[in-house]
Amino acid sequence: MNYFIQIFGCQMNISDAQRIAGLFDSQGMSAAAKPEEVDFFVAIMCSVRQMAADRVFGLEQRIKLIKKNNPKAVTILTGCVIESDKKRFEGIFDRILNIKTLGNWPIILDLGPNLAENDYFRILPRHDQDFSSLIPISKGCDNFCSYCVVPYTRGPLVSRPANDILAEVQRAVAGGAKEIWLLGQNVNNYHFGKINFAKLLRAVDSIPGEFWIRFTSPHPKDFNEEAVLAFAQCEKATPYLNLPIQSGDDAILKAMNRPYAVKTYTDLIKKLRAAFKNYRKGLEREIAISTDVIVGFCGETKLQFNNTAKIFREIRYDMAYIAEYSQRPGTAAAKLFDNVPIKEKQRRKKAIDRIVKTTALANNKKYTQKTVEILVDSVKNGYALGKTRSYKTVKFPVSGYPAKPGDIVNVKITKVMAFGLLGKICDEK
Ligand code: SF4
The missing domain is CATH 3.80.30.20 (tm_1862 like domain)
Structure with missing residues (x-):
């Protein structure tokens, strides 16, 4: 069996997704590459703004396709779902589950016994x-x-x-x-x-x-x-x-x-x-x-x-x-x-x-012509994107340099913009 988790919103929701994935993995499931071909589809709803909550409605078509491909697929909504949201989403999702009860999901979803350690944390x-x-x-x-x-x-x-x-x-x-x-x-x-x-x-x-x-x-x-x-x-x-x-x-x-x-x-x-x-x-x-x-x-x-x-x-x-x-x-x-x-x-x-x-x-x-440490997030088409310690996004070419996500490299900043910096890899600090 496989699953796909769609996240709306903040890092707390990403953290929830990591724990849901950990729980599903422990039940012998694997993550699916395509959301439309799954046994379990989980949407994690955002907390603060109504506009973000409204985006969950945009999933209706995707859920129809999931059900067409696999009528037995189970669709779940979790995250920050309030009572009035529940009424609106009940017709779209099979289950609306409280993230606080994640440790009990194996029983709730008929996957097997709950984990020995079923405390969320x-x-x-x-x-x-x-x-x-x-x-x-x-x-x-x-x-x-x-x-x-x-x-x-x-x-x-x-x-x-x-x-x-x-x-x-x-x-x-x-x-x-x-x-x-x-x-x-x-x-x-x-x-x-x-x-x-x-x-x-x-x-x-x-x-x-x-x-x-x-x-x-x-x-x-x-x-x-x-x-x-x-x-x-x-x-x-x-x-x-x-x-x-x-x-x-x-x-x-x-x-x-x-x-x-x-x-x-x-x-x-x-x-x-x-x-x-x-x-x-x-x-x-x-x-x-x-x-x-x-x-x-x-x-x-x-x-x-x-x-x-x-x-x-x-x-x-x-x-x-x-x-x-x-x-x-x-x-x-x-x-x-x-x-x-x-x-x-x-x-x-x-x-x-x-x-x-x-x-x-x-x-x-102040970054112009300065050399800074960058934690590489991604590498694509000969360019890397990463963050400075001060959380500035930096783009730099990596041709001839084997940079990969997770590397910390020194980059000399050549151009600054409001929300991003450009630079080139540099050996000296
Ligand atoms: S109630 Fe206030 S402090 Fe608490 S999560 Fe919401 S916005 Fe943040």
């Missing part, structure tokens, strides 16, 4: 790319941001035992991982016994081996001084941070149930930048910062949006994931009036995009 994941490992350190979230379904679909925050996390990191590094992503919906609210996020970061950093540490997604309210210091001092932790701001206006943050003021956020950015200046050398002294922002949230006036634009100019982000607000049924914000017209949301998105393009390009100028 203890299901061994299958890593397709051995050089990059996604390691969940917690699941769920207690924050109830008013636009988000995660606390309803994934439940309260549960932190994983630190020893289990460290063992999984050690296994991944022994298996060739060069990049470790520590994952959690509210990653820096990790706490297990006396181990908080800062202590966990230091413990992962002290694991022997040559690898980079990244983490996502942190909440500004949980980034305390101890975490700022640990992040800057841990040498394997890379100088890149995605720190969601969501809005640059205090009243909108309040309506979003994001419990921090804009000033607290900007002060935190200053602390992070200062810490990296104090503890790092060379290009690492400047941490690259990206963010998530929602434009056109319920009631957002032009003035309030302008506050967000102003903060973006001040912070000078390297990247931003910009979402036009879309109502997600079941959330607190769904009860508010979604009053900003779509065209105005689009205009605001474009305006933020223009600011980020300008600041990102200015930030990237």
